[in-house]
Amino acid sequence: MVDSSVENIDVRPVNKKENRALFEKREKIQPKKARGNFRRLKWIIMGITLGIYYITPWIRWDRGESGPDQAVLVDFARERFYFFFIELWPQEIYYITGLLILAAISLFLVTSLFGRAWCGYSCPQTVWTDLFIFVERMVEGDRNARLRLDKAPMSISKLSKRVLKHSIWLVIGVLTGGAWVFYFADAPTLLRELFTFEAPVIAYSSVAALTATTYVFGGLMREQVCTYMCPWPRIQGAMVDEDTLTVTYHGARGEPRGPHKKGEPWTDRGHCIDCNQCVAVCPMGIDIRDGLQLECITCALCIDACDDVMDKIDLPRGLISYDTHVGQFDSNPERKLNIRFIRPRTIAYGLILALVGAVMLFTLLNRSILDVNVIRDRNPLFVTLSDGSIRNGYTVKILNKIHETRRFLIEVEGLKGVQAWLESGPPLGLPMLVTVPADSLSSYKLYVSVPAENLDGKSSDIDIVVTDFESSERDLQASSFKGPDK
Amino acid sequence: MSNKVEKDEITGTDTTGHEWDGIKELDNPMPRWWLWTMYASIVWAIGYWIVMPAWPLVTSYTSGFIGYSSRGSLEQELAKATEAHAQDRAALVALELSEVKNNDQLYQFALRGGKSAFAVNCSQCHGSGAQGAPGFPNLNDDDWLWGGNMDAIYETIKYGIRSDHEDTRIGEMPAFLTDEMLTKDQINDVSEYVLSLSEDRKDMAAVDRGQEVYAENCAACHGDNAKGGREFGAPDLTDAIWFYGKDKDIILKTISRGRGNVMPAWVDRLDETTIRQLALYVHSLGGGE
Numbered sequence: 001m002v003d004s005s006v007e008n009i010d011v012r013p014v015n016k017k018e019n020r021a022l023f024e025k026r027e028k029i030q031p032k033k034a035r036g037n038f039r040r041l042k043w044i045i046m047g048i049t050l051g052i053y054y055i056t057p058w059i060r061w062d063r064g065e066s067g068p069d070q071a072v073l074v075d076f077a078r079e080r081f082y083f084f085f086i087e088l089w090p091q092e093i094y095y096i097t098g099l100l101i102l103a104a105i106s107l108f109l110v111t112s113l114f115g116r117a118w119c120g121y122s123c124p125q126t127v128w129t130d131l132f133i134f135v136e137r138m139v140e141g142d143r144n145a146r147l148r149l150d151k152a153p154m155s156i157s158k159l160s161k162r163v164l165k166h167s168i169w170l171v172i173g174v175l176t177g178g179a180w181v182f183y184f185a186d187a188p189t190l191l192r193e194l195f196t197f198e199a200p201v202i203a204y205s206s207v208a209a210l211t212a213t214t215y216v217f218g219g220l221m222r223e224q225v226c227t228y229m230c231p232w233p234r235i236q237g238a239m240v241d242e243d244t245l246t247v248t249y250h251g252a253r254g255e256p257r258g259p260h261k262k263g264e265p266w267t268d269r270g271h272c273i274d275c276n277q278c279v280a281v282c283p284m285g286i287d288i289r290d291g292l293q294l295e296c297i298t299c300a301l302c303i304d305a306c307d308d309v310m311d312k313i314d315l316p317r318g319l320i321s322y323d324t325h326v327g328q329f330d331s332n333p334e335r336k337l338n339i340r341f342i343r344p345r346t347i348a349y350g351l352i353l354a355l356v357g358a359v360m361l362f363t364l365l366n367r368s369i370l371d372v373n374v375i376r377d378r379n380p381l382f383v384t385l386s387d388g389s390i391r392n393g394y395t396v397k398i399l400n401k402i403h404e405t406r407r408f409l410i411e412v413e414g415l416k417g418v419q420a421w422l423e424s425g426p427p428l429g430l431p432m433l434v435t436v437p438a439d440s441l442s443s444y445k446l447y448v449s450v451p452a453e454n455l456d457g458k459s460s461d462i463d464i465v466v467t468d469f470e471s472s473e474r475d476l477q478a479s480s481f482k483g484p485d486k
Numbered sequence: 487m488s489n490k491v492e493k494d495e496i497t498g499t500d501t502t503g504h505e506w507d508g509i510k511e512l513d514n515p516m517p518r519w520w521l522w523t524m525y526a527s528i529v530w531a532i533g534y535w536i537v538m539p540a541w542p543l544v545t546s547y548t549s550g551f552i553g554y555s556s557r558g559s560l561e562q563e564l565a566k567a568t569e570a571h572a573q574d575r576a577a578l579v580a581l582e583l584s585e586v587k588n589n590d591q592l593y594q595f596a597l598r599g600g601k602s603a604f605a606v607n608c609s610q611c612h613g614s615g616a617q618g619a620p621g622f623p624n625l626n627d628d629d630w631l632w633g634g635n636m637d638a639i640y641e642t643i644k645y646g647i648r649s650d651h652e653d654t655r656i657g658e659m660p661a662f663l664t665d666e667m668l669t670k671d672q673i674n675d676v677s678e679y680v681l682s683l684s685e686d687r688k689d690m691a692a693v694d695r696g697q698e699v700y701a702e703n704c705a706a707c708h709g710d711n712a713k714g715g716r717e718f719g720a721p722d723l724t725d726a727i728w729f730y731g732k733d734k735d736i737i738l739k740t741i742s743r744g745r746g747n748v749m750p751a752w753v754d755r756l757d758e759t760t761i762r763q764l765a766l767y768v769h770s771l772g773g774g775e
């Protein structure tokens with residue numbers, strides 16, 4: 001008698017190398033529901049990631065009168081990026097670059113330690129596909145019921161199940177696209193506008209585009225996105241080495257595989273009873289017993305499935321488990337996992353991470369609330385005035401990055417006999433005091449003249465100093481003063 | 487290249503019969519997504535031909551269903567922009583030029599408009615940075631032939647100098663040699679004198695003779711002190727700025743042959759708003775009075 005507690009599943013791993021012909025129409029994978037620790041962990045992570053995605057735009061953050069009260073906002077109209085206490089101007093885009101570097105290196109580090117943890121648990125493609133499969137299971141039943149439904153002729157009940165499934169998918173798609181646009185405008189306002197048809201066209205088209213991609217990627221394409229479209233499976237090979245944790249079938253323990261009857265001895269055979277449970281749950285349509293494969297996203301569902309089988313046939317768990325490359329050659333069922341966390345690779349990634357993180361933190365903490373830019377006129381390079389003195393023109397741009405109006409004093413230093421005045425400001429001889437409104441940039445035309453005899457060549461050094469009138473914060477911009485040949 | 491279709495041993499696929507240096511091409515089907523993308527592109531292209539201007543005809547072209555043209559859309563956008571600025575344009579015409587500066591938003595509007603109008607209409611002679619050239623005044627400096635306040639600049643732009651407009655201002659540098667008003671020697675003397683006003687000259691005798699010639703022939707326009715005269719557009723001869731260049735040969739030529747450059751009148755070519763924008767822009771270049 002075959003071990004009755006374990007169902008032997010007739011399942012074809014459609015993405016197994018030998019089964020995959022070029023130009024063949026895709027065979028739909030119908031993953032069976034898995035139960036176990038990793039499945040639970042995946043539900044939790046799905047809850048957290050979806051929660052973050054949907055709730056973030058609704059978090060409020062007080063920025064006073066002149067700023068929006070949305071905690072996370074990419075404001076294209078005002079050219080600002082708001083993230084809780086951080087507020088970035090377009091020219092500070094390098095913070096975003098830094099964040100991307102941090103994200104990339106973290107991904108490298110995690111990958112070198114735990115393999116494709118990103119793919120298996122938190123990649124949007126995985127999370128949404130999981131959600132879509134969950135919906136499918138709710139509507140059409142688990143694997144066997146779905147296979148039956150696929151073969152069944154069209155009927156009212158089949159049609160209604162299909163319509164219901166696709167409708168729910170579309171609703172999820174709309175909600176996904178709908179949440180996305182809230183990151184780019186005041187969420188409550190935009191929500192109201194979306195329903196009253198007053199929202200900008202771009203909002204509707206973004207929702208439509210993301211609805212389509214969510215529906216197509218999560219509902220229809222699923223594993224093909226990972227296998228054919230995503231570059232990451234190809235890149236990650238470079239981070240994985242023999243000490244990396246991956247989902248591993250312990251071949252030395254499992255082989256030779258074969259059906260097993262209750263009560264039969266386990267001598268002269270492996271622990272794998274060839275029940276194919278691990279294949280049935282795999283959302284990628286592969287057989288983990290073939291070894292590490294590009295398609296495997298390390299979702300660990302096959303671990304859950306096989307552990308379940310091992311429990312039923314009274315063998316130790318872990319025939320499939322997270323293990324390093326060497327693990328598959330170890331036939332000891334009680335094998336102790338021994339991970340080398342500290343390796344040259346992880347040290348390198350860790351150091352880069354720490355360095356970039358420290359630089360980012362330092363610049364962020366020391367981020368000035370005043371930014372001054374001086375652009376010297378190039379056309380004309382200089383102007384000769386009627387008394388023979390030489391005049392240069394400068395555009396002085398002052399960025400006031402705080403939510404308060406500030407006054408600044410503009411001064412010119414570095415050459416003898418300098419006279420300076422603002423085109424729009426008070427006449428020559430008075431201090432150049434300007435008012436820059438809160439959270440904005442003001443631009444001033446500055447004219448500087450110097451007697452020709454005080455210049456000693458075509459180009460002299462000159463400093464333009466901007467000082468906060470109240471706090472005395474200073475910003476000195478070195479520039480040059482051009483004159484005729486001597 | 488042979489044309490024999492054969493079965494490839496390894497893949498079991500037919501070859502196309504094409505062979506290059508022993509490399510045979512397999513006759514694999516096109517990926518489906520690729521084919522569908524191509525069909526979709528064909529459908530799109532046909533739709534595009536119908537909707538948009540597409541096919542050249544002998545003297546014209548198919549203009550398409552919606553009658554789009556890039557020129558037309560530019561015109562629409564320009565009209566929209568003018569429309570959007572209607573209020574500013576009206577305000578600019580209504581105000582005294584000197585009052586515009588009190589309204590920063592309006593002033594900035596005028597400067598930006600003036601800058602682009604300058605690039606289109608004025609830069610050909612005055613240079614893109616208004617830096618001028620010999621015979622074409624530098625508009626950045628503080629030396630003005632016909633006055634450098636906003637209203638004077640406005641008038642110069644509007645009616646021109648020695649232009650064909652009846653309200654234009656005229657002043658002419660006579661051709662003293664050509665018209666036989668002065669001899670060559672006298673012209674040499676007077677140019678020595680003019681140069682002596684801004685630098686030391688060696689031939690003081692010539693300078694002294696030149697001063698007399700100056701008083702009789704030049705002072706009427708350029709003034710007794712040679713500081714120039716704005717009613718005739720006569721340049722200041724004592725300062726560091728030289729209209730045609732600070733070079734004795736050039737000065738000799740100016741006195742001998744005369745000068746009479748033309749600044750066109752823009753009143754018939756530009757609208758009132760643009761002329762005002764130009765006046766404010768030129769005034770803002772640093773030398774405005």
Ligand code: SF4
Pocket residue numbers: 249254257271272273274275276277278279289305306309319320
């Ligand atoms: S590895 Fe485990 S789940 Fe897979 S066939 Fe063998 S016993 Fe079954």
Ligand code: SF4
Pocket residue numbers: 247278281282283284285286287288295296297298299300301302303
């Ligand atoms: S082989 Fe296992 S870990 Fe890999 S994708 Fe399939 S179920 Fe997930």
